[in-house]
Amino acid sequence: MNDVTLNIGKQARTAARTLALASTSQKNAALKAMAKHIRAQAAAIQSANDMDVAGAITKDLKSSFIDRLTLNAVRIEAMAQGLEDIAALDDPVGRVQEKWKRPNGMEISRVSVPIGVIGIIYESRPNVTADAGGLCLKSGNAAILRGGSDGFATSQLIVAALQQGLADGDLDPNSIQMVQTTSRDAVGEMLSGLNGTIDLIIPRGGKSLVARVNENARVPVFSHLEGICHVYVDKAADLEMAKSIVLNSKMRRTGVCGSAETILIDRAKISNLAPIISTLINAGCEVRGDKETMAANPAVKPASEEDWSTEYLDSIVSMRVVDGVDAAIAHITKYGSQHTDSIVTEDQATAEHFLNDLDSAIVLHNASTQFADGGEFGFGAEIGIATGKMHARGPVGVNQLTTFKYQIRGNGQIRP
């Protein structure tokens, strides 16, 4: 293993120990100072970013990639503001989650503590550097950042600003480090846990990056591979509400993981089918459907078996008729990704059946799947969405970046 990378791991572990004990005001002062330094160094960050973007253009990379890489005055200010927003959040560390007394008089408290050292592997999106660094700091964790090589110069200056903020707050600048090498080996080393110094990996990026991380990580990972989200329109749905929720779930933003990819319509009220298809098509969405959906509108294209498990991340939706809520649940269980699914119905019992039976991280009744977002949950900010069964599920905010320990207070108790 690369000595430089290994050393980053050791430094992070040392920083994590002091960070776990840092006071709320110290962490918040550092976050505010980070925002100040981002603003003060905006011009230098912009020049570095211009260079990174120019490099990416000569490589003929996709325009969506270039867009995510590109900073401007508004986006730089948004990074600074984001850090101040994180400062305004409640401290997630030291919360007494539960407390109880045992018959022998011992008092047991379950108290939130930081996880330790978190590795974040992401694509060439400079704003993730500030977001991830800020969220890890607030939750008392040391961060090891490894962004995409095309945004390296930009991220380097952002990390420098974050480290100046740490120093201003009397915190160890190694609390937020960037892996200096641009080689792909660094990713492999991080996935192996950097010799036991990394406690958790969070990947931020497309499916291929997340898949690589999930397959190769030897430490826990918070991730979602894809968001194949569904809206089921029950026979007892209010049609206007259904149209509004389907349209918003699919089309508000098509590139986010919480956007709907499949719409299921209850056969018992098949008259809902045509107006919902029209709503989508009028909004510029391609609809791919089963026989019934195709019969309802000539613009509908045939859906293949593959469509039901495809995350389009685009203005395309698959649609099919199902025999009631149980068939909807069966479809979602077979083709979904346990991310976010919604039912539209005025029937309370059917709604509860859907909310209880479906094994997804987020299940909604009469609301848009696009609410799958830490900010919309009131978490303030999120580092991603997790679909695993362990620890964090759904939006990963600062509280989800903590673990806990039991503190037991006694007065001499021994065990019989």
Add this chain to the structure above:
Amino acid sequence: MNDVTLNIGKQARTAARTLALASTSQKNAALKAMAKHIRAQAAAIQSANDMDVAGAITKDLKSSFIDRLTLNAVRIEAMAQGLEDIAALDDPVGRVQEKWKRPNGMEISRVSVPIGVIGIIYESRPNVTADAGGLCLKSGNAAILRGGSDGFATSQLIVAALQQGLADGDLDPNSIQMVQTTSRDAVGEMLSGLNGTIDLIIPRGGKSLVARVNENARVPVFSHLEGICHVYVDKAADLEMAKSIVLNSKMRRTGVCGSAETILIDRAKISNLAPIISTLINAGCEVRGDKETMAANPAVKPASEEDWSTEYLDSIVSMRVVDGVDAAIAHITKYGSQHTDSIVTEDQATAEHFLNDLDSAIVLHNASTQFADGGEFGFGAEIGIATGKMHARGPVGVNQLTTFKYQIRGNGQIRP
């Protein structure tokens, strides 16, 4: 992969879906029926066990191994009683852990749900078969059990009794299955996740078993490799309390993971050293110490560097003098296993410093390390102790065998 084992995985996944929706009374009825069948088949279980024990004796296995394998009337009744105790616990599934309303009127609830399918890999201890099966059932999880081959015949009959109980409660008998092969390949297949059908592995057994599971599992694991637990006797300790807690922490039972392996004495009250050493030696404990400890009592043997990181699981303890609470924390951080550590002091501020700064799953003030136990926490029963940072930390009871999902109730909310 072995078709038979793969099929067990598929059957478990199917059972898990129905089990997640089983009512509390249905699960409790099954648990009580299981206890009934264990009692009714006690004679057959005993004969099978006699056979297993005879086989192990011909292999000349260790007496502690034979002891753990051996059943008798009292132990069979304890298994049945254990299942009834699990029935009496509150249902951990469906608990609303948190609930809040968003400004747009949406109500978000975080509700506990089962994890899914849990694989338990354990040594030849027949009682683990009933305990693990019962705890998984209560928490709505399907269990795939793989016990040591030397207890195979016994475990097979116990599983048959559990499955009869499941059938009596109208639950899928495949909710608790045993891997039928006695080959070690089955373990490897379980560690790979049985083609995505296993969500979590829990190893129960010695260090080599746990190490193998930790190294090779491709799914999350709840485990602790070892319990190198400490008692720190601060200068402000009450000496009588310190003697009592040190003695109990080390000697109540030396073979459990929560037993103390190292005692740290504050140099500022070095007069505590001699009486604490005597207490241990008088109880039949071998003491290995640093220079100061050796100087305090001629019976003390020299401790090597290796002693500080050794889990004796025997009547042996290592002991050293440290310069106050921070040196104690530094020693524990360097040599401990983040399991369970205790401070004895009458100084509240020092106690809080120890409880807050030490990164162990369980930290105690003025109480014995042997309280590291789910029953002692009031969890009713535990399937083990976890020292990882993810999800479950400390005793793993039925609540720790659940995860959660977010249920969101709206009335047509869409995202702006």
